[in-house]
Amino acid sequence: MRVQQNILNLPVGSWTDDSSLSLCLLDSLAITKKLDLEDVMNRFVMWLFENYYTPNCRAYDIGTTCWKAIANYKKNGDWENCGLTDERNNGNGSLMRISPIFFYLLKTYGPDVMKNPESYKVIHQTSALTHAHPRSLLGCDIYLAVMFEIWNGTEKDKILPEALKKVHSYAETDKKIEDEFYHYDRLFMPDFAKLPEEEISSSGYVVHTLEAALWAFLGTDSYRDCLLKAVNLGDDADTVGAVAGGLAGLYYSGEEEKGIPEEWLTKIQCRDFIDGIIEKAERVWLGN
Template sequence: MIGAIIGDIVGSPYESGWMNKENFELFRKNSVFTDDTVLTVAVADAILSGVEYEDKIREYANQYRGRRFGKRFKKWLEFQVKNDSFGNGSAMRVSPIGFAFKREDKVLEEAEKSAACSHNHPEAIKGAKAIALSVYMAKNGYSKEEIRSRITDQFGYDINRNVDEIRPDYFFDSTCKGSVGEAIVAFLDSKDYEDAIRKAVSLGGDADTLACMAGGIAQAYYKKIPEYILDEAWERISSTFCDIIEKFHEAYKIGY
């Protein structure tokens, strides 16, 4: 879970930019947590407390309204209207589910529930399931090729590519269809946690969310995040968030 949050923070200064390189400054003065972190913590809190996902998502989003929420999400939040969005907001926040639940069918069921309350479009639900299942498989020792094969077969994402092939023609895309597969590729191409988030951010576009999705899977797979990265990240997260993150990692025995 902290791996997803770090990805959000690292990617935040580069959102909507044309990065096109992996050798960039990992933390800048304006490296901050955004809506990706807020809602990832909300999902984790919902799991820990047994409260409905929608209730926690609304609670956290209302408390942190200035953290770059999308227009359609804000409309859903304010007017409580049905939202059939296919944006990647459903997938950016789902990593705690892949970490917490012990059965694959339960992971997929909970991923759908967490998505559907605010992103009730088949593409958004599919994206959330794909990221949650990737985290689950990575956590449980599946190989990268097993993850690649399963996500391709079950969800149809084109992840038989590499980052160098994607990067030249990639552009800002905040839909699940245009970002979930790319984030998974960034993880699959990586050699360690830091490399995964660098590759995700290097694609440009919706960099914080790409790195958030890739970072969650990478934490689950590599099970180790460098101390200097953790130290920088903790300094940029509110104490309330830190408490929930630590409780979540302890409750589900998640290494980082």
Template sequence: MDESNKKDRFRGCLMGLAAGDALGTTLEFSPPGTFKPIDDMVGGGPFQLKAGQWTDDTSMALCLAESLIESDGFDAADQIRRYCLWMNEGHLSVLGWCFDIGRTTANALKNFENTAEPYSGSTARDTQANGSMMRLAPVAMLYANTPVKIALGYCADSSRTTHAHVVCQDACRYLGALIICALKGMEKDAFLTENPPVEDDDYWKQHPLSEDIQRVAAGSYKQAKDSQEIAGIGYTPKSLEAALWAFYHSTTFEDGALLAVNLGDDADTTGAIYGQLAGAYYGLSGIPKSWREKIAMKDLILDYADKLFEKSAHSA
């Protein structure tokens, strides 16, 4: 794979996250069966956003990307400080203030402000939300060329700042592995497997996934043919399943993104999780131009993607 194709995939990964988020905000909090399915990026939704504006998913992903770039690597304390800057001052928000922050995330950030503990995520059973998966892409991008144990270890650690439950960490490890495979140009059939191919053949045996994530990895999303069998909700295993269902049952970025967000409920996050994987697979060039042109702060998104690409190449 030539350099321009690799770079296109990196750009697609981060832009795809934002595009899925912006597409899905229209239907956020809308239960299935209560809305007319959308077929374009039109904005609106609970926050009355303009077409191309995005929510907390992309704000947090950009905070994470910014931290990885400016810290020259993984620094959990720096990451969570930037999340707090977003929460308190609207850093990297399209509206200039924080909106749509999840309860689990907000509690973790407040905990950090009180304790200075960077890994402030709760391990409580009721905190298995998708707020760490939605922002994952920058970590997978930066460490795409490093040994799998390091790369996927950082994917898990990136969850622990706000979502420390093992299910959330394992979802990030599994999704991170899929994103890295897509960035490397693998075909869907090669990596949409129970044990995505990594250079360490024993990795998945030595670091098995928790039961609920393992069930998704084993192909629950492949068996579900109909959207009524899938739930685009905030619970991490269901959220991962929904995004993979949309990716598996489509052949273009656009078609899969519409499948993902038209599930309703947590539509922006289902879109963001789908978008980072599909963007890495189809590349920036595979995202509809009309959508790319609408994305708020698109130049910054591409700049961060390019910087992560350069740093990733140097870490090979």
């Protein structure tokens, strides 16, 4: 199996904007012990302008929408209105960092979270810090719904249909979300996971990224194979890998043979920094 070329020429085990912004959100949840979106934005500023939450003291591969939204907040201090709302601003920059909100939703609303309208408000506010168009909000809804189907032990071939059913049920009460559903029509195809590679795009468009990540996850049976399948699509490989990895990491958690390869973990840059954030978050959001 081929391995995607390191086009940024980063040291092995480096991480880019996807992981950095996810760490910002996770660290905020761990430190504030709540969802404080102003604090999250302050950490985004620390990343973009102070090179914090980076492996090599440099913020890599910054998307235009993220950059503009964070710059808006730095200038105006208004987290509720800093995200971009235009249809052209439907990149994958909120989808790629949304997974830590899973832990907040789980502890706040329980495993049936995707049946609770309040949970969608949380997801939308978190996405809208940078990406506020309904299409991006819906992409995050679908992704979190898939995570909760995994958490609840849904059989793998039923995970996506069950997630889509719950999100669509909510969308019937929110026209701006319902009107965007047709952009994700391919996810409703019974044989979506069996589509040939040439029909899967891995561009930075939120719909393409979500499709590619789900396709890689549903079409493999280990974390290693999922990640290799995802990143070898090329194009926006780091983000597709991050989004797919969030699903595979949750699904194969605790499975030594199918989980994250130890040889990959040992190569992660600044691992102590990452582990420290994870340990704080675990105590707050997965403790009793």
